[in-house]
Amino acid sequence: MKTRITELLGIKYPVIQGGMAWVAEANLAAAVSEAGALGLIGGANAPAEVVRNEIRRAKLRTDKPVGVNVMLLSPHADEVSDVIVEEGVKIVTTGAGNPEKYMNKWKRAGVKVIPVVASVALAKRMERYGADAVVAEGMESGGHIGEQTTMTLVPQIVDAVEIPVIAAGGIGDGRGFAAxxxxxAEAVQMGTRFVVAKESICHENYKQRILNAKDIDSAVTGRSHGHPIRSLRNQMTKEYRKKEEAGASFEELELLTLGSLRNAVVDGDVKNGTVMAGQIAGLIKKEQTCNEIIEEIMSEANRLLKTDYWKGSSYE
Structure with a gap:
């Protein structure tokens, strides 16, 4: 299936793996790219040299395009933005902020810049500043979220901009892709489905928590201080929401979650750690290779969309 996104990024399938902190490292990103989609290395709060090392590791595993997700609130964002140019990375997605200060530098280096946005206003602004596409991410997604659903956000952004739109949030199979x-949308971005990939370094406890999740198992914390985060319910979310409702300060709540994502992903503490996952977790019931995930999604999507549907359209 060809779209403006597959042409822009040089990939076979219009599928992008989310740049998840502690999860989206070189091995997973390379496996996704080898399977014909776009793998991303999650910069998160990592120092620039850590990101550089992951980029180089990915290049040893695949010659297909691999991108980097830059978390703009990171204290290392300036240095990471330079590493991207120095290491010849050609695709960048950005989150948790506005990438305008890096745009000229990246564009001069031939980098395709794709910001993650949660509103029409930000999507239009990113287009004005030269973004090649945007990821319209609904609140169904895991991790940091906005307030609009994917179903309402995507078509409004599609109508508002000329650049291609990638849908994210609540997408985990071919039905979500087709929708x-x-x-x-001209591509989808998925995170939670790839967390449980066989190539994912996530602790087995983390994977099993997702695989065993029910439809009502996600919770949102942090709304009181303007930084809502979606994760799966556990002792930590219960305590956090209790403190939040009691009017705890931002600093007190931050102490509760300090290092908690790493504790869950690396150490497998799914009771007191932060198990970031989207609402789609309840749909995901099996661990597969990245290739199996992508092939299954594309096969189902093609059956639903009917290949003939795209004949003569811009997606052909």
């Missing part, structure tokens, strides 16, 4: 395309 996103009906809304006008």
């Amino acid at each position: 996103a395309f009906m809304l006008g």
Whole structure:
């Protein structure tokens, strides 16, 4: 399936793996790219040299395109933005902020810049500043979220900008893929489905928590201080929400979650750690290789969309 996104990024399938902190490292990103989609290395709060090392590790595993997700709130964002140019990375997605200060530098280096946005206003602003595409991410996603759902956000952004739109949030199979395309998206970004990939370094406890999740198992914390985060319910979310409702300060709540994502991903503490996952977790019931995940999604999506549907359209 060809879209403006597959042409822009040089990939076979219009599928992008989310740049998840502690999860999206070189091995997973390379496996996704080898399977014909776009793998991303998650910069998160990592120092620039750590990101550089992951980029080089990925290059040893695949010659297919691999991108980097830059978390703009990171104290190392300036240095990471330089590493991207120095290491010849050609695709960048950004989150948790506005990438305008890096845009000229990246564009001069031939980098395709794709910001993650949660509103029409930000999507239009990113287009004005030269973004090549945007990821319209609904609140169904795991991790940091906005307030709009994928179903409502994607078509409004599609109508508001000329650049391609990638849908994210609540997409985990071919049905979600097809629905996103009906809304006008030209690719999808998925995180939670790839967390449980066989190539994912996530602790087995983390994977099993997702695989055993029910539809009502996600919780949002942090709304009181303007930084809502979606994760799966556990002792930590219970305590956090109790303190939040009691009016705890931002600093007190931050102490509760300090290092908690690493504790869950690396050490497998799914009771007191932060198990970031989207609402789609309840749909995910098996661990597969990245290739199996992508092939299954594309096969189902093609059956639903009917290949003939795209004949003569811009997606052909």
